[in-house]
Amino acid sequence: MTHRIGRPRKPRASGRTRPRGAAGVLAFLGLSLGGCVSIEWEGRKTNLPQPVLESRRLRPGETTLRQALELLGPPDLLVQTGTVDRIYYTCWDSDYVKLVVSAPILLAARRSVDAFILGFGSEELRLVRLEFDRKGILQDLQRLDTPLSRNGQYVALDNQIVQNFLEDRERALRVARSGDEDGVVDRDRPDPDR
Amino acid sequence: MMNRIALAAASILALGGCYFSKKIDDRSFNPTAVAQIQVGKTTKAEVLQLLGPPREIIRLLESEAYMYVHSIEKNTGTFLLLVNLNRTDKQYDSVAVIINRQDVVTAVGSRASAPTAAYGFPWE
Numbered sequence: 014m015t016h017r018i019g020r021p022r023k024p025r026a027s028g029r030t031r032p033r034g035a036a037g038v039l040a041f042l043g044l045s046l047g048g049c050v051s052i053e054w055e056g057r058k059t060n061l062p063q064p065v066l067e068s069r070r071l072r073p074g075e076t077t078l079r080q081a082l083e084l085l086g087p088p089d090l091l092v093q094t095g096t097v098d099r100i101y102y103t104c105w106d107s108d109y110v111k112l113v114v115s116a117p118i119l120l121a122a123r124r125s126v127d128a129f130i131l132g133f134g135s136e137e138l139r140l141v142r143l144e145f146d147r148k149g150i151l152q153d154l155q156r157l158d159t160p161l162s163r164n165g166q167y168v169a170l171d172n173q174i175v176q177n178f179l180e181d182r183e184r185a186l187r188v189a190r191s192g193d194e195d196g197v198v199d200r201d202r203p204d205p206d207r
Numbered sequence: 208m209m210n211r212i213a214l215a216a217a218s219i220l221a222l223g224g225c226y227f228s229k230k231i232d233d234r235s236f237n238p239t240a241v242a243q244i245q246v247g248k249t250t251k252a253e254v255l256q257l258l259g260p261p262r263e264i265i266r267l268l269e270s271e272a273y274m275y276v277h278s279i280e281k282n283t284g285t286f287l288l289l290v291n292l293n294r295t296d297k298q299y300d301s302v303a304v305i306i307n308r309q310d311v312v313t314a315v316g317s318r319a320s321a322p323t324a325a326y327g328f329p330w331e
Contacts, residue, residue, distance in 0.1 A: 056294040056329030061320050078305060079246060082316030087303030091265045091272050098267045108329060147268050149313070185265075 050114050055134075057107045060089065064102035065139040071154055078149040088143075092181045097144040097152060101178055109134030142174055223287045227326055230280040233262060241302050241317045251310040258302065267305070270313060275302040279321040283328070294331065298324040 064085040071081060078098070082088075088100035110133060144153040155174045240257040243249070249257075254273060261273040280297040300321040305314040325331075 050289065051291050052289055053291045053293065054329045056331065058296045060297075060299065061323065064318075077314075079314035082303060082305070082314045085316065086318035087274065087301040087316045091267065091274070091303070093265075093267050096268070149269075 050112075052110070052112050054110045055108075057105075059106075060102075060104040062104040062139050064088075065104055065141045065156065065158060068102065068141040068143070068154065068156060071143070071151055073151050073154050076151040078145050078151075081143060081145075081151065090178075090182055090185055092185050094181065097146060098149075099181060100143050100145070101181070102141045103178070104139040105137070107134065107136040138175065140174060140178055142178065223285070225285045226282070227284075228282040230282075232278045232280070233276060235277045235300060235321070236275055236302065238317075238319065241315075244304060244312055244315050246312055246315060249312040251306050251312075254304050254306065254312060258304075261304075270305050270307045273304040273306060275304075277301070277321055279324045281324045281326050283326040285328075292329050294327050294329045296324045296327070298322075 067085055070084060081100075085102055089103045090101040092099050138157065140157040142153075142155040143151055146152050157174050236258055243257055244254060251273075258273075258275055262276045263272075263274040265272040265274060277300040278297055280295060283292075283294045285292040298320040300317075300319045302317040303315065304312055307313045
C-alpha cells in the first residue's frame with residue numbers, strides 16, 4: 014500500500030465552470046488586445062498661466078497696448094472688432110479618464126463606432142480679454158480664471174467671455190483662411206489650436 | 208497563485224508599449240534679433256530683415272500686428288493592455304510686433320515657452 018506525501022489535492026472544478034471562465038478570459042483579452050475595450054487617461058496642456066495671472070496689474074483707462082505686450086508677452090489671438098482692438102491670452106488644461114467600448118464594424122471604410130460608457134475629468138480654461146481703443150489705451154479687461162468643467166459637467170460654457178472668445182477665434186481663423194481684407198492676412202497656415 | 212501573478216505581470220510588460228513624439232511647428236527665431244527691435248525706432252523693413260516674414264499679419268484699427276509663432280508639442284503614450292495613458296504638452300515661442308501706419312514699431316511683446324514643453328504622465 015502506498016501513501017502520497019504532500020498537500021491534499023483540491024477537488025477538480027466542475028466541467029462547466031472552467032471552460033466558461035477560460036472563454037471569458039479569452040473574450041476579454043480578444044477585445045482589449047483588439048482595441049475594442051480600453052480605459053484612456055488623457056491629459057493636455059496648452060500655454061502657461063502667467064499672462065492671465067499677470068493681467069491683474071493692468072489698469073483700464075491707463076495701460077497702453079505697448080505696456081500690455083511688454084508685461085504679458087504676445088497674445089494668443091488678436092482681432093479688430095468694431096471700434097476696438099481685442100486681444101486674448103489663454104491657458105488651457107484638460108484631464109480626462111474614460112472607458113471606451115468601440116465596435117470596428119465598418120472595417121472597409123476604416124471607421125468604428127465608439128460607445129463611451131463612462132467618462133469624467135476636468136477642463137480648465139484661463140483666459141483674459143483686453144480691449145484697446147484707437148489710441149491704444151486699455152478700455153476693458155475681462156478675466157476668466159475658473160474651471161470650465163468638473164467631472165464631466167460643464168459649469169461655465171454659458172459664460173459670455175468664453176462665447177466671445179470662441180466666436181472671435183472662429184472669425185480670425187475664417188478670415189485667415191480666406192485672406193480677407195478686413196482683418197487677418199494669412200502668410201503661412203493658421204494653427205487651428207491657436 | 209504567484210505564478211499567475213507573475214504571468215499577468217509578464218504579459219502586461221510584453222504586450223504593452225509606449226511612444227514619445229515631438230512636433231515642431233515653424234522655425235524658431237533668434238532672441239537676440241527680437242531684442243534689437245526698439246519701440247519708436249525700428250521700422251517695418253528692419254523687422255522683416257531681423258525676423259523674416261511673419262506667420263500672420265493682423266490688421267488692427269490704426270496699425271498692423273506681425274505675428275511670429277513657433278511651437279513644440281510633446282506627446283507621451285503608454286499602453287498597458289487595457290489602459291492607455293496619453294499626455295500632450297504644447298508650448299509656444301512667439302513675438303508680436305505692432306507697426307503703425309508710418310511703418311514704425313509701436314509695441315512689441317515676446318515669449319519663449321516652447322522649451323518648457325515636457326513629456327510625462329497625464330496627471331502631471
